[in-house]
Amino acid sequence: MxxxxxxxxxxxxxxxxxxxxxxxxxxxxxxxxxxxxxxxxxxxxxxxxxxxxxxxxxxxxxxxxxxxxxxxxxxxxxxxxxxxxxxxELIHGQSLEHLLTEQEALPEQQIAAIGLAMLEALSAAHSHRIVHRDVKPANVLLEGDRIVLTDFGIAAVEGDATLTRPGTVLGTPAYMSPEQIAGQTVTPASDLWSLAATLYAAVEGRPPFTALTHGALFIAIATQDPAPPKCGGPLAQVLNGLLRKDPANRLSVTQIRDLLTTVTGPGTKPDTQSCRSVDQQSATRTDTLSYTDDLTLPDDKGRSQPARAAEELPVEQEAVAIYRRLAEADPDRY
The missing domain is CATH 3.30.200.20 (Phosphorylase Kinase; domain 1)
Incomplete structure (x- = not known):
């Protein structure tokens, strides 16, 4: 008891x-x-x-x-x-993560409805100067038509003393924003990136970035673009508009709400013509690295050298160090 x-x-x-x-x-x-x-x-x-x-x-x-x-x-x-x-409160339902293990990918209208509910919940938190920092499918609970955001365990609360050492990375790697993995200050825009990563997983059945190690995953998030989502239209505009490296360039809450409402609004039908097979998604950007490309980083004298193995440094230190070296070498890109 x-x-x-x-x-x-x-x-x-x-x-x-x-x-x-x-x-x-x-x-x-x-x-x-x-x-x-x-x-x-x-x-x-x-x-x-x-x-x-x-x-x-x-x-x-x-x-x-x-x-x-x-x-x-x-x-x-x-x-x-x-x-x-x-x-x-006890939520009588399952998590979005569990649902995705059963269905792999969801219909556009359902994804948009989930996105709208999460957007309103996050907006409420942000209005109280609280940044969630760990938005992901496991923290989205589904109870009938109700969609609930939970687990504020690592939330950043303005006005509270920090509990995180400088450079420390908190969050779930696959759903973290570039600024989060770099150990920078999180903002509401960071939660919106994670919202998009969550919705992307609902479209694709996987997060926007995947890798064998946390270090490789952090590099992918910091330097690569995700594969184009299978479904186009307003939902794809939301995903593409939020998965931008620079927080200042991400869509606003009003823009997100308008786009998602277009999908869920009265009379809206799933755009089956915009859903493409994996084979039809071969046209990707050529100016970004693929998930399997070997990365070379400049040394102190500007010479290229292979990225250090993930085992040589703790995950967070390795990823942050690599990201910072990339930013120093090419500040316009990173």
């Missing part, structure tokens, strides 16, 4: 640092979801305090937001061992 009132009934899901349980609130006689923080035993006491503080920040950030597209936080309680737990 947690905090003398929450009885765990069963595990809903598990991530890298936490577990979400279905539980019963014996005081209010209702089912809830509770999030348990699990910190590896080998971390230092200082690191442990940072993770506890981040969990508390998640509760505060989500509790500020009252929006049907954002999971409602009811309470934050402390366990007997001093760990914080978050009590929130």
């Amino acid at each position: 947690l905090a003398g009132r929450y009885r765990r009934l069963g595990r809903i899901g598990q991530g890298g640092m936490g577990v979400v349980w279905r539980a019963y609130d014996t005081d209010l006689e209702r089912e809830v979801a509770i999030k348990e923080l699990r910190v590896p035993e080998q971390v230092t006491e200082q690191e442990r305090r940072v993770w506890y503080a981040r969990m508390q920040r998640e509760a505060r950030a989500a509790a500020r937001l009252r929006h049907p597209g954002i999971v409602t936080v009811y309470d934050r309680v402390m366990g007997e061992d001093g760990r914080p737990w978050i009590v929130m």
Whole structure:
């Protein structure tokens, strides 16, 4: 029994640092979801305090937001061992990630509807000066017609003291923006990139960038363009307009809303003619690197040399270092 009132009934899901349980609130006689923080035993006491503080920040950030597209936080309680737990509404549905494992790709109208709901939820968070920083299919829950954004565990809250060391990379690599992987300041535009990456996965059945290692993935995000999406029209305009390297060049919320509404609006039918097979997508930009091209980086004397192996540096340090070297060598491009 947690905090003398929450009885765990069963595990809903598990991530890298936490577990979400279905539980019963014996005081209010209702089912809830509770999030348990699990910190590896080998971390230092200082690191442990940072993770506890981040969990508390998640509760505060989500509790500020009252929006049907954002999971409602009811309470934050402390366990007997001093760990914080978050009590929130129980969503009776599945994640977009789980749905994509079953269907691989979704119809355009459904994708646009999901995109609109996520856009409104993110706009609500941004209006409270909260940047989510981890928008991805696993954090989008589907409950009937309701679409809910969850997990503000690494959200950046304006006015709160930072919990992240300079240069540290937080987020899920495949859905992170170029500025995120470079360890730069995140903004609402960073969440919009991740929104587009999530919708791209719903169109293609995979994220816009894939690679065998995190380092290679970060380089791809920083230096390459994604393959053109299978479906054209307004939905493709949203994807292409948000997956731009420079945050200042990404579409505005109003532009995104207008384009997605064109797809979901009354009388709109799925544009089956705009959906192309993989074989028909061979026409890609020739001025960007393919996923399998070997990268060469300039050394201190300007000579080309192969990129360092991923094992030589921690993932985040390697990717940030490579990105910065690329930017120094060709600032106009990066």
